[in-house]
Amino acid sequence: MRGSAETDAVLRLRPGAEAALLLRVAGVMVRFGGVQALAGVSFDVARGQICGLIGPNGSGKTTLFNCISGIYRYGAGKILFADQDLAAVSRARLAGLGIGRTFQNVALFRSMTVRENILVGAHHLGRSGFLANALALPSVAREAQAAAARLDDLLDRLDLAAVADIAVARLPFGTQKRVELARALIGAPKLLLLDEPAGGLNHDEVAALADLLQDIRERFALTILLVEHHMNLVMRVSDKVVALEFGGKIADGTPDEVRREPRVIRAYLGDGADASAA
Amino acid sequence: MNAARRPIFLAVLLLVLAAALAFLLSDYRLFQMTMVVAYAIAILGLDMLTGYTGQISLGHGAFYAVGAYTAAILMANFDVPYWATLPIAALICAGFGFAFGFPALRLGGLYLALATFALAIAVPQLLKYKAFEAWTGGVQGIVISKPDPPFGLKLSQDQWLYLFTLAVAAVLFLLARNLLRGRIGLAMRAVRDHALAAEAMGIDIALLKTRTFALSAMYTGIAGALGAIAVQFVAPDSFAVFFSITLFVGLVVGGITSLLGAVFGAIFIVFIPNIADKISKAAPGAIYGVILIAFLYLLPMGFAGLLRRAARLDACAAPPTKTLAPPPGKMAEEIRIRNG
Numbered sequence: 001m002r003g004s005a006e007t008d009a010v011l012r013l014r015p016g017a018e019a020a021l022l023l024r025v026a027g028v029m030v031r032f033g034g035v036q037a038l039a040g041v042s043f044d045v046a047r048g049q050i051c052g053l054i055g056p057n058g059s060g061k062t063t064l065f066n067c068i069s070g071i072y073r074y075g076a077g078k079i080l081f082a083d084q085d086l087a088a089v090s091r092a093r094l095a096g097l098g099i100g101r102t103f104q105n106v107a108l109f110r111s112m113t114v115r116e117n118i119l120v121g122a123h124h125l126g127r128s129g130f131l132a133n134a135l136a137l138p139s140v141a142r143e144a145q146a147a148a149a150r151l152d153d154l155l156d157r158l159d160l161a162a163v164a165d166i167a168v169a170r171l172p173f174g175t176q177k178r179v180e181l182a183r184a185l186i187g188a189p190k191l192l193l194l195d196e197p198a199g200g201l202n203h204d205e206v207a208a209l210a211d212l213l214q215d216i217r218e219r220f221a222l223t224i225l226l227v228e229h230h231m232n233l234v235m236r237v238s239d240k241v242v243a244l245e246f247g248g249k250i251a252d253g254t255p256d257e258v259r260r261e262p263r264v265i266r267a268y269l270g271d272g273a274d275a276s277a278a
Numbered sequence: 279m280n281a282a283r284r285p286i287f288l289a290v291l292l293l294v295l296a297a298a299l300a301f302l303l304s305d306y307r308l309f310q311m312t313m314v315v316a317y318a319i320a321i322l323g324l325d326m327l328t329g330y331t332g333q334i335s336l337g338h339g340a341f342y343a344v345g346a347y348t349a350a351i352l353m354a355n356f357d358v359p360y361w362a363t364l365p366i367a368a369l370i371c372a373g374f375g376f377a378f379g380f381p382a383l384r385l386g387g388l389y390l391a392l393a394t395f396a397l398a399i400a401v402p403q404l405l406k407y408k409a410f411e412a413w414t415g416g417v418q419g420i421v422i423s424k425p426d427p428p429f430g431l432k433l434s435q436d437q438w439l440y441l442f443t444l445a446v447a448a449v450l451f452l453l454a455r456n457l458l459r460g461r462i463g464l465a466m467r468a469v470r471d472h473a474l475a476a477e478a479m480g481i482d483i484a485l486l487k488t489r490t491f492a493l494s495a496m497y498t499g500i501a502g503a504l505g506a507i508a509v510q511f512v513a514p515d516s517f518a519v520f521f522s523i524t525l526f527v528g529l530v531v532g533g534i535t536s537l538l539g540a541v542f543g544a545i546f547i548v549f550i551p552n553i554a555d556k557i558s559k560a561a562p563g564a565i566y567g568v569i570l571i572a573f574l575y576l577l578p579m580g581f582a583g584l585l586r587r588a589a590r591l592d593a594c595a596a597p598p599t600k601t602l603a604p605p606p607g608k609m610a611e612e613i614r615i616r617n618g
Contacts, residue, residue: 069478095480103478109471112464119461120468124480126461130489133460134453140460147461187479 020046022191022223023068028077030063030247037063039247040077045191045240050217050224052234052255055244056267062104062195064244065227069101069193070094081191095124100189102180104196108168114179115164118154121183122147147186154182157219158212174205185216191223192216198230206230210237231268235259243267293448297441305436309508310548312440315447316505317544321528322454322537323497328526329534330458331490332470333383337394339522340401341495343514345371345502347405350420350512351413360425360507364446367503368496375495376488383487398522405514419513422506443504450497451537458535466490467535498525531573533580542581546573 023045030038038060045051055061066072068079070091079086081097089097100121109117126143133140155161158178163171168179177197184192197213198206210233217224228234234241234255241258243251251261258264299311324338348367352358358366382393405414414420427438457463468476469483477483506512524547532543554565577584 071474090482091477092480092482095478101478103475107472107475109468109475111467111471116464116467120464120476120479120481123461123465123468128461130457130462130493133462134457136456136460144460183479 022047022049022082023225024078024080025064025068026078026080028064028067028074028079030060030067030072030074036247038067038074041244041247041249042077043242043249043252045223045225047190047223048217048221049239050213050226050237052238052241053225053227053244054229054231054234054241054258055250058246059244059267060247061227061244063247065193065195065225068225069099095187095189098188098190099193100184100187100191101193102177102184102195102197104199106173106176106180108176108180108183110169111167113165113167114160114171115151115155117168117179118151118160118182118186119147121186122150124187150186150188154186157216158182158185173200174202177201177209181212181216185220188220189222191225194224194226194228196228196230197226198228198233206233209233213237293444296444300433300437300440300444305434308434308436308440312436312443312508313505314541314544314548315440315443316501316508317525317528317547318501318541319447319450319504320498320501320525321532321543322451322540323494323499323501324525324529325534325536325540326454326458326466326497327490327494328529329536330463330466330470331487333386333487333491334388334391335394335494335522336391336526337396337398337401337522338494338498338525339517339519340394340397341371341375341498342502342505342521342525343401343405343512343517344374345499346506346512346517347414347420347502348499349503349506350422353422353507354420355413361442363507364500364503367499371499371502372492372496374499376492379488379491379495383484383491395519395522398519402514402518405517414514417514419511419516421511424510425507439508443508446500446504450500454497455537458537462486527570531570531577531580533577533582533585536580536582536585538585539580539582 021044025044026042027040028038028042029036029040041060041064043051053061053064063072067074068086070086070089074087081099084097086094094101109120112120125147128137128140128143152161155164158181160175160178160182163175168176171179177200181197194213198209201209213224213226214237216222226234226238236255238255241251241253241255242249243258243261243264245263245267250263250267251258253261296311296315300308303311320338320342323341324335327333327335327338345367348370349360349363352363352366353360378397382390385393404410406417407414408416410416424435425439425442426435427433431438433441458466465476465481465486468479468481469486473483509516528543528547529540530543531546532539532541550569551562551566554562554569557565579586
């Protein structure tokens with residue numbers, strides 16, 4: 001297997017770094033037919049970090065996102081979440097491990113109200129099955145109460161209380177995005193994967209989103225990985241930015257470091273652009 | 279009245295009114311009402327799979343047939359009391375549904391509809407198969423006797439059977455209500471609305487669909503057993519493909535994801551063919567078709583849609599009305615203040 005030597009080297013941890021590490025992407029390769037979508041990308045995300053994943057169209061950031069969220073299988077490399085190899089984990093078990101996500105163009109349950117949508121996000125916290133629910137056993141009521149308490153808290157925090165009983169399909173896009181965020185948060189994730197959270201939002205909404213992301217990171221002790229086109233947002237909220245181009249990593253560091261990296265500038269602005277233009 | 283209590287009150291009222299019919303209607307009408315109740319259970323079973331979980335089945339008549347034959351064979355060949363056939367029919371149909379659903383649900387969408395359709399075609403023929411004739415009675419079917427009321431109750435057989443069927447239905451509807459409004463019901467609707475997102479919420483789609491299929495087959499199978507006891511006769515041709523389609527019609531006319539809708543759908547499929555027959559002996563099918571289209575035109579979301587619209591009007595009449603526009607971002611404001 002190509003790249004396994006590199007993978008092994010990356011997987012050897014420095015002592016002490018272990019506790020802080022939450023997500024490790026190591027030498028991940030994906031090939032679609034003849035196209036190398038990801039050519040061995042590696043980076044780490046520490047607990048509590050907001051990590052921005054950027055790159056021009058076709059750079060492989062969405063492919064990488066889909067590998068972490070279990071949509072694509074990768075040919076080589078490893079993705080470790082809290083020391084667990086995600087290759088062996090089915091998509092439905094990711095939520096239980098503590099990985100929550102949102103979708104690029106919002107993937108809400110259209111026939112449901114805001115309240116119901118968010119409650120589905122708490123599904124993996126419950127244990128009661130068909131029989132217990134049909135018989136309305138006390139354990140079911142306890143679970144429902146616990147979920148309802150989390151729900152009320154999130155409705156408040158994300159400003160959704162007034163629309164809680166409205167069908168999501170009738171709400172504006174920006175509100176739908178908040179519903180999706182609440183749906184991911186109610187499941188108490190450790191890692192939150194956000195797929196272009198600023199897509200389709202207006203200028204004010206993006207500013208509010210930046211504040212919101214930093215706020216929920218603190219309140220819910222979250223680690224966030226976001227794939228995003230919106231440069232201002234990424235640079236403003238991220239502790240760390242990883243830049244991809246043509247399926248390879250071209251920069252990895254603080255927003256300032258990545259902003260100054262010549263290869264990033266070239267990737268975004270083309271040859272001949274200077275640093276000040278970024 | 280407390281708003282949360284109102285549905286419970288209405289359900290109890292409806293049940294009492296339905297039970298009162300036992301003392302108001304003729305025996306033949308009561309037989310028809312018994313069939314309405316049995317079909318309501320069958321349609322509720324179909325609704326769990328097709329309405330809630332979004333998996334189209336055109337073959338639920340097959341599960342109804344298996345339930346009906348289970349009851350008939352047990353009563354005719356093994357002298358099992360009629361009431362004891364119900365749990366056995368439930369188990370057999372659940373197992374059958376699980377075994378069929380496990381591979382079939384991987385097909386999904388229109389292909390699942392065809393696979394269940396194939397089941398509806400196959401089952402009546404299998405029931406005629408020579409090797410099973412000793413049990414199934416082949417083309418002739420099985421005749422069973424109508425149960426007498428227990429404890430020396432002064433009821434006619436039809437009255438008793440109607441009340442018995444109604445009681446079974448009440449229990450099954452209550453269990454279904456509990457299930458469908460809780461986390462499992464939400465998960466079913468989530469799978470129907472957006473499977474990938476449902477999976478990201480930790481819902482094991484294959485497992486949920488297979489279990490739902492088994493449960494759905496179980497409800498429809500119990501309905502089949504109740505129907506067989508009421509008709510006192512089972513024969514393969516009663517459960518031909520057309521019957522499966524009839525259940526589907528009942529589901530759509532009643533309106534999906536609605537318990538009351540299932541009852542209304544059952545009333546439709548029992549009485550409208552009779553009415554069509556009265557209007558024109560020559561072409562009852564054409565009249566049925568016209569009535570069906572008229573219903574779909576007048577009640578596009580089924581009877582349940584009409585109920586929901588009425589409920590919404592009711593809610594709008596009472597203050598306060600809800601606003602659609604999201605309130606100005608309280609949280610963003612708070613943060614803006616904090617950040618100066």
